[in-house]
Structures are given as C-alpha cells and as structure tokens.
Amino acid sequence: MSTHQMNQVEEMADRLLMISQGQQKLYGPLDAIRQQYALHAIVVEGEGDWSTLPGVARVEQNGRAGDLLYLEAEATPKAVLAAIANRRR
Secondary structure, eight states, X not given: XXXXXXXXXXHHOSEEEEEETTEEEEEEEHHHHHHHXXXXXXXXXXXXXXXXXXXXXXXXXXXXXXXXXXXXXXXXXXXXXXXXXXOOX
C-alpha cells in the first residue's frame, strides 16, 4: 500500500516504510516508530488556560488546528483529557 494518509497506515498495517526522494528513511514496526517519533502532546480546541491543567508542561498556539499541549513525562493523554472534561466552566 502506498499512501500519505497516516491514519490509513495505522488502521491497515503493522509495519511502515517511509521513502523520501527515492531513499528509505524509516522502516520498522508501526508501534516502535510511533514511540520514537511521536510528540508527547495532544491537540485540543476550545477556550481557557490549558497551562493550568495537571500534566501539561507547556502550550503552543496552533491557530485553527487547535492548541498543542505538551505533556509532562509522567502524564498521559487520557488523564489530561479527563481533567479537561472535569474542569468547571
């Protein structure tokens, strides 16, 4: 399969080969590549001061795509999203 849609790769494959300008750049199990290159961050949309949430190390404004919340090493995306859901309005 050849695609630029990473969500398709994640749904259908367990290994990934990434080629750039005819050269192999990445190859291996999808989970290992994800762990090596993925940001420890989540994207959220909404209003409020995200930096006050437990587990959030810093916030990067990302315009129309939402805000990028970089998580502290011990924080999990699930815990931060739960804190957002339980936050008072």
